[in-house]
Amino acid sequence: MSLTSKLTSLLMQAALWLAAFISVFPFYWMIAGATNTANDITGGKFTLGSNLIPNITKFFELVDVPRIFFNSFFVAIAGTFFTLAISSLAGYGFEIFRSKTRDRVFGGLLLMLSVPFAAMMIPLFVMFSAAGIMNTYLAIILPGVASIFMIFYFRQNTKAFPSELRDAARMDGLKEWQIFIKIYIPVMRSTYAAAMIILFMTNWNAYLWPLIVLQTNEMKTIQLVVASLATAYTPDYGLIMVANVLATLPTILVFFLLQRRFVEGMLGGVK
């Protein structure tokens, strides 16, 4: 390796570690906050403190933690599963069976995606209320299950799905749905893994729509609880930081568990 390329590689590594530091620092700040009192935090203290236990105790006193976490997990897992199923099917369909009409429909979907949610909240609310399913898990999950975003994602990734694989499967007499389930899903598992991370995160952090459809304390998700804690007349930041750490951990774990999947490489997997 030449000296310049060694230098470039060193510089690149330094840049990456700097980016990683900037990315992670606020998380450290959050964890440090969870161990400090509110006044220490607003005073700018960023070393670890000794107030972790009181903060946690207070959080568990104020909030029905198991119930709230159950709600969040249920919504995130069910939402991820159904969205993956419905949307990857559609993304595959739009790309593999291309037609002029369907391409136009797809263009229309992209336009629909651009309508701001704030403009649709009221009519959506009217529909769910008429259906009598307010304040249910179903109501939180349903509007997001057919995700235009995910359809688009799967469609773009399907472009990399080797057509030889499909042709070979057809020769073997596999039906179209069998090709999807037995060939496409295993081959595209890095795509699925990335989608799963994104969807879990989106569902876990969902805010505005759950706020609108949920009506009782028993149904609240962790995000709503944290937001309510944060708007006290004199906010207790130690408490809020504990809540934030707990509300962030699950998504980090999911990323950790799934990231290996999407870096393993699909071609290595099929061989």
Next chain:
Amino acid sequence: MRFNTPRLRNVAGMATGISLLALSSAWAADVTVWCWAPEFNGAAMNEAIARYTAAHPGDTITVVDFAKGDLETKLQTQLASGTTEGLPDIVLIEDYGAQKYLLSFPGAFEPLTDKIDYSQFADYKVSLATVDGQTYSLPFDSGVTGLFYRSDLLAEAGYDSAALQDITWEQMMEIGLAVKAKTGKPMFSMDQADAGTMRMMLQSAGSWYFNDDGSANIVGNPVFKASLETWVKMLQTPDLYKAVSGWGDYTGAFNNGDVAGVYTGVWMTGGIKGNNMSGKWGVAPLPKLSNVEGAGHASNLGGSSWYVLSSGPAKDTAIDFLKTIWAGDADFYQKILVGQGAFGAYLPAREGEAYSATDEYFGGEAVWANFSTWQAAIPGVNYGIFTNEVDAAIVAQIPALVAGGSIDEAIAAIDAQVAQQIQ
């Protein structure tokens, strides 16, 4: 014929069961309350619920808390959708927004005029919830303003409580600069995106953004101009304040001792008392505008009230609850004053023990009695329905004004934006 006793008993039992069921559905009710700030509004409400359900064991009243902005979003979505299912029976609304809700959604809220004796509540709180002669609210906490200051720091600069009694904003600025020179700490934390200072100054002189008929009262309103000038002058004096952005930064500054005081609503008392600085705080009247006719030391910031939704299935219980506790239990108000620092607008509560007590935290002053006196002097104004719109128009001009822009041009621009927004 043999009498089949067991069966008869069964039948009789069933009959009693049915009648009990019918009876209980007549009086056992589930009431839902929406509010924000669980440690303040929620805690006060829960105290009231405990008192009510002790006497009415069949009823359950549940508090559901949301972030304040979220509650408004949720309420507005539901009311706009026209579906009543899922609405609470009682909801907390900030006083500035009262008229907006009452006028935007006619029929959604229950008039309480003939259920509640409003002569027992502070006048200005009653009038802001009155539309066409009907009053809709159960007035809750007052936002009567005061100047909270660090008596220890001010003493270092040579000021005692007497020096703060009848001062103008200009004198306040002098004192603030002296405090900074002596102690190194600025007097206040100020957020130039928060128009609260404007609102306090305007109401202290009995003026507001709007005339009684709802039209904008901005260009040609001397109080508006004087308030804007005063606020901008303060913002142009960097040694007077620590510049902050947002609520947490703002409250954090005086709670952890970065600044020497805050002028705000009485509801801040609880937060200030949570800081382990007993004896180091004092409360003085709000400074007044100089050279403005009718300007005084009494004003209001924030405060909110309970409203009953007309569609609520448990509406009658909800009203009875508000009437029994919130409009009838003076002792309850002593409890939430001590517990949460919630200063009610219910006048009979003033006779209570807690309201006349002195407070060591504030150097042994009778702070609540002072607030009571100031509250009685708050000029009533019509908050109207476009307060948020005007706030936004004002703060849009502030950076240019602080940089030295013309006040008259800024007022013209505010007026033009407001005219455009309220069409």
Next chain:
Amino acid sequence: MPDRSTENRASLMGWAFVAPALTLLGIFMAYPILWSLYMSFQTGKGMNFKFGGFANIIRLTQDPVFLRALSNTMLFLVIQVPIMLILALLFAAALNNPKLRGRAILRTAIFLPCVTSLVAYSVLFKSMFAIDGIVNDTLMTLHIVAEPIRWMIDPFWAKVLIIMAITWRWAGYNMVFYLAAMQNIDPSIYEAARIDGVPARARFFKITIPMLKPVILFTTVLSTIGTLQLFDEVNTITASQGIGGGPADSTLTLSLYIYNLTFRFMPSFGYAATVSWVIVILVGILSWVQFQVAKDR
């Protein structure tokens, strides 16, 4: 040449695959969208509205707040989206190198920001960028600045802060899409190029970029939509007293203005709907351009 019956069968199959999604979208999006289209021709406050024809569109052209929101939004779009996507692509390319040490840690670290919940995000940024916050303290200790920067108080710096915040939160997210897509490139292509003596930089531009084109298009279109709908950051980080977009509307976006018109101000549902159609039209034009550019290359 395929005969007509296989073509029909393929078409039918295509509809079968997309039918569940289209049915759901028809229910949950079509009606709300039609409602908002209908509303955009209504004027009035609260629940008292009436047919106003094009009154709302005329109002748009005279509304200084709308024009501010539009120009802020476009500024964020033009500056922030390219910065973020280029960063994401560079991170992905660097992290795709199997020889890089600490790959898993770096990858996780750079992805982390997007998992933060909204509340954590706003509390953290507000405190870090406060006037006496850690960012200013660090900059002053390092003698990069002499005076603390008024991040959330000065209109210019507030815009800079928002651009930094969005980039912090979403660069790693976009990186994940690129990384996942890079895995779909056959390593033997790189191997062949390396044997032919193609240098690393050329491999990146001649192989990686063209192969990633579908995903780059995807992230560009999505980031465009995301920025035109930018809401979370400006409703929390640069908010005071529950009204976002500060200071002095310098970070007010179209989406936030819609939200204010609907929920914060005296509700103007019709006018708010009209503003949302401005976003739809902008997305339509920009996505069309982006698809055309992607096709040509």
